[in-house]
Amino acid sequence: MLNYRAQAILKREIKQQIFSKKFLIMTLAIPVFMLIMVGVQVFISTYDREELATLHIVNESESFQSLIRSQIGSSEFNNTELYRLQYELIAAADIDSYINQQRPALLRGQLTGVIFIPDSAREDKKISYYSSNPANQILLGRVREQVNSAVIGEYFDKLNIDPAAIEYARTNISIDGIRISKEGNTTLNPGNLVIAFAFTFFIYISLLSMGPAVMAAVNEEKTSRIVEVLLSAVTPQELMYGKIMGTAVAGLAQMAIWISPVIVLSLISLPALAMMNTLDFDISVLNILYFLLNYLMGLIAFLSIFAAFGAMFDTPQDAQGSMMPVTMLIIIPFFLAFSLVRNPANTLAEVSSMLPFATIMVMPARMTLIDVPLWQLLVATLVNIATIYCCIRGGAKIYRITILMTGKRPSWAEIWKWLRYE
Amino acid sequence: MQALEVRHLCKSFGTLKAVDDVSFSVSQGAVFGLIGRNGAGKTTTIRMMMNVFGPDSGEILYHGNKTGEEFRRKVSYLPEERGLYKKMKVIDLLNFFLEIRGIDPAKVKTRTHEYLERFSLDDRIHTRIEDLSKGNQQKVQFIAAILSDPEVLVLDEPFSGLDPVNTGLLKDIVMELKQKGKVIIFSTHLMELAERMCDQIALIHQGKLMLNGSLSDIKQQYSQRNITLVHEGNLAFLTGHPLVESVNDYGNFTGIRVKHANDVQTLLQLLVFHKIVIKKFDANDISLQEIFLEVAGDNAVAVAAPLFESNDSALPKMTDISE
Numbered sequence: 001m002l003n004y005r006a007q008a009i010l011k012r013e014i015k016q017q018i019f020s021k022k023f024l025i026m027t028l029a030i031p032v033f034m035l036i037m038v039g040v041q042v043f044i045s046t047y048d049r050e051e052l053a054t055l056h057i058v059n060e061s062e063s064f065q066s067l068i069r070s071q072i073g074s075s076e077f078n079n080t081e082l083y084r085l086q087y088e089l090i091a092a093a094d095i096d097s098y099i100n101q102q103r104p105a106l107l108r109g110q111l112t113g114v115i116f117i118p119d120s121a122r123e124d125k126k127i128s129y130y131s132s133n134p135a136n137q138i139l140l141g142r143v144r145e146q147v148n149s150a151v152i153g154e155y156f157d158k159l160n161i162d163p164a165a166i167e168y169a170r171t172n173i174s175i176d177g178i179r180i181s182k183e184g185n186t187t188l189n190p191g192n193l194v195i196a197f198a199f200t201f202f203i204y205i206s207l208l209s210m211g212p213a214v215m216a217a218v219n220e221e222k223t224s225r226i227v228e229v230l231l232s233a234v235t236p237q238e239l240m241y242g243k244i245m246g247t248a249v250a251g252l253a254q255m256a257i258w259i260s261p262v263i264v265l266s267l268i269s270l271p272a273l274a275m276m277n278t279l280d281f282d283i284s285v286l287n288i289l290y291f292l293l294n295y296l297m298g299l300i301a302f303l304s305i306f307a308a309f310g311a312m313f314d315t316p317q318d319a320q321g322s323m324m325p326v327t328m329l330i331i332i333p334f335f336l337a338f339s340l341v342r343n344p345a346n347t348l349a350e351v352s353s354m355l356p357f358a359t360i361m362v363m364p365a366r367m368t369l370i371d372v373p374l375w376q377l378l379v380a381t382l383v384n385i386a387t388i389y390c391c392i393r394g395g396a397k398i399y400r401i402t403i404l405m406t407g408k409r410p411s412w413a414e415i416w417k418w419l420r421y422e
Numbered sequence: 423m424q425a426l427e428v429r430h431l432c433k434s435f436g437t438l439k440a441v442d443d444v445s446f447s448v449s450q451g452a453v454f455g456l457i458g459r460n461g462a463g464k465t466t467t468i469r470m471m472m473n474v475f476g477p478d479s480g481e482i483l484y485h486g487n488k489t490g491e492e493f494r495r496k497v498s499y500l501p502e503e504r505g506l507y508k509k510m511k512v513i514d515l516l517n518f519f520l521e522i523r524g525i526d527p528a529k530v531k532t533r534t535h536e537y538l539e540r541f542s543l544d545d546r547i548h549t550r551i552e553d554l555s556k557g558n559q560q561k562v563q564f565i566a567a568i569l570s571d572p573e574v575l576v577l578d579e580p581f582s583g584l585d586p587v588n589t590g591l592l593k594d595i596v597m598e599l600k601q602k603g604k605v606i607i608f609s610t611h612l613m614e615l616a617e618r619m620c621d622q623i624a625l626i627h628q629g630k631l632m633l634n635g636s637l638s639d640i641k642q643q644y645s646q647r648n649i650t651l652v653h654e655g656n657l658a659f660l661t662g663h664p665l666v667e668s669v670n671d672y673g674n675f676t677g678i679r680v681k682h683a684n685d686v687q688t689l690l691q692l693l694v695f696h697k698i699v700i701k702k703f704d705a706n707d708i709s710l711q712e713i714f715l716e717v718a719g720d721n722a723v724a725v726a727a728p729l730f731e732s733n734d735s736a737l738p739k740m741t742d743i744s745e
Contacts, residue, residue: 008521016509224505229566232472232499232576233522404475 013246071150218310298360304395431480455620498572577608652702
């Protein structure tokens with residue numbers, strides 16, 4: 001298929017792609033962008049939890065106050081050093097005037113909130129929280145937990161129940177997710193979720209950048225009429241295959257660079273990494289090989305479609321205007337792949353991981369999270385091969401017919417007619 | 423044997439018959455001019471010869487064999503609509519065009535540099551195409567076309583947009599290639615240039631071949647009964663004169679055609695009688711431009727028709743355009 005002429009085209013295409021500024025920027029910027037995204041998420045979640053707060057804890061009676069104080073004092077709540085607590089004794093009748101007195105500090109934010117725990121809370125478990133932002137769920141959750149513990153503790157103390165029994169009652173159910181695989185049972189590594197996300201994201205970004213790049217390159221050849229000189233030396237098929245293969249090689253190189261950390265870490269386990277629980281993951285070589293092969297096949301299929309679109313239209317703007325259905329073939333699988341992260345074994349995930357186009361993004365994400373039966377991987381590969389075949393054949397037909405055609409934008413009916421040409 | 427033969431080429435785009443049964447042949451070592459008005463079908467004919475697309479019917483033979491894969495290696499093409507990869511460097515681009523023709527750039531390095539030097543581009547080797555002037559881009563494209571040392575060189579309007587110095591340089595190189603026995607085909611609407619460079623011509627009008635043959639034969643044929651006149655004075659008295667078939671003012675000169683060959687002397691007497699100052703009176707001479715205007719001009723049918731009266735078999739082939 002690739003004779004010396006197609007090879008010359010391919011060589012030029014690889015050079016043009018790899019030595020372009022865009023390629024360099026994409027190769028470096030995308031991992032940085034991903035790191036920033038992860039970093040921002042981590043930052044937001046820690047920021048959520050650890051906000052500095054000044055609280056007044058108000059009781060009616062000294063006995064209840066000491067109970068609450070000892071409960072809070074022995075809890076993690078106090079150890080974060082992010083909460084400045086001040087205990088007050090106020091009668092229920094005076095609480096309103098106390099709040100009025102504190103109002104300026106509350107509004108200025110010097111005082112985060114006032115928690116009023118009346119003696120009646122022992123019976124009805126009702127307390128009040130005064131704040132300019134009473135919706136702070138994290139803070140409320142902590143307060144609720146501590147006050148409840150104190151009240152329950154006191155209640156059961158009076159009933160003379162064994163503290164061990166109380167402890168038992170208090171302990172919540174803890175679930176350990178255990179991943180069943182042929183090799184045995186392992187706990188599901190949260191790192192694999194990150195990898196599944198990264199795999200999906202990388203394919204998505206790569207298809208959305210490489211596809212339009214090849215489309216623009218084909219369109220440039222068409223509008224600048226270089227194609228005329230080229231076609232005097234090479235056939236349209238050779239030209240298209242050369243371009244697609246060249247871009248695919250460049251794409252594969254970029255992808256290999258992107259996932260190189262995953263490859264390195266899957267082959268050797270660094271002791272330093274074992275300490276970082278959250279980044280621990282479990283990826284096999286088969287996983288990575290399948291990922292790259294699958295990506296290459298998906299890329300070639302999409303590039304044929306994009307190349308045909310580049311040939312069909314007179315300007316890149318016209319081409320972009322009609323790209324919607326093709327872009328959908330990339331975007332929908334992207335969201336499918338994301339949704340299956342919640343439950344990678346559901347039927348939608350299973351079926352879509354073997355559908356044309358969808359499989360390109362869904363299968364790599366799915367096999368990162370669960371053990372996919374071998375037959376499904378084979379089916380997905382066959383589907384990919386069939387997809388490539390159809391896309392290249394159809395793409396080459398349209399390319400050959402339209403690359404020298406100028407004038408009005410082709411209609412979908414015309415495209416369909418061309419596809420059926422022999 | 424003719425080197426390149428084009429036989430009964432037809433090509434339609436929708437309802438438009440762009441090329442309609444065009445046949446001609448080109449000899450080895452000849453410069454062949456394909457002339458015609460804009461939209462006549464020259465470029466379509468060339469594109470079919472270049473395999474850019476196939477004809478609806480007809481065939482192209484090179485040394486008696488149908489052109490195919492082998493022909494692609496031997497032919498080079500400079501299209502009318504110039505295009506180059508803007509982001510590539512001059513040397514990379516030239517090497518790429520060699521590679522698609524299966525030639526190792528390293529082996530023709532000397533030739534590459536010779537041509538770049540001749541076109542004063544040797545200091546721009548590593549310049550990106552987009553940073554070159556339009557004229558320089560055109561020179562690069564011409565070098566790209568001839569660098570592979572093709573047996574057949576097809577140039578579509580090669581001189582458009584070039585200054586006189588570069589036009590001269592290009593012409594010199596074309597003539598050198600002719601000396602080397604290459605087949606050179608170029609299309610142009612610059613009749614003066616075609617007249618100076620071409621050995622053979624084919625004139626295409628509205629998709630049909632109107633004239634084909636050696637330039638000297640064609641000129642001889644058309645120059646009969648034709649007088650090229652440079653004069654001062656009013657020639658109005660000639661219009662409708664029983665001796666005269668047509669009078670055409672071409673600005674610098676006037677072309678007059680008389681009805682019978684022996685009327686030439688009478689015409690000269692007539693001019694003297696009417697006190698016309700004659701600066702040049704050239705009997706049996708015609709410029710290619712006149713032939714072109716006769717055959718493909720707006721009044722082509724009226725003027726060309728009487729010429730078919732002659733049944734001389736040595737006449738260039740002509741097609742009736744009165745349909």
